Amino acid sequence: MRAVADDFAQHGREALVRAREADPLGYSKMIAGLMPKEIEAKRPLEELTDEELHSAVALLREMLAAQKPEVGTKTETGEQTGQTRQ
Numbered sequence: 001m002r003a004v005a006d007d008f009a010q011h012g013r014e015a016l017v018r019a020r021e022a023d024p025l026g027y028s029k030m031i032a033g034l035m036p037k038e039i040e041a042k043r044p045l046e047e048l049t050d051e052e053l054h055s056a057v058a059l060l061r062e063m064l065a066a067q068k069p070e071v072g073t074k075t076e077t078g079e080q081t082g083q084t085r086q
Contacts, residue, residue: 008015020027045053 016027019030048056
């Protein structure tokens with residue numbers, strides 16, 4: 001494998017261009033051969049109940065609200081929130 005890595009480091013980009021131009025089908029097969037044969041789709045949110053999802057969304061909203069200062073209050077730098085900087 002080290003020899004392949006060394007060869008690619010020296011000739012990789014040019015070799016890929018030549019392969020793609022000379023044999024587009026072979027090039028496509030080579031690329032496809034590098035891809036995983038199976039992909040496992042994980043959907044962790046499907047394991048949660050509707051109640052758990054609603055609770056999680058509520059918690060996230062609370063966390064986001066805590067990060068945003070209320071409009072009309074002053075920030076640490078003394079700027080009024082709700083105003084745009086120029």
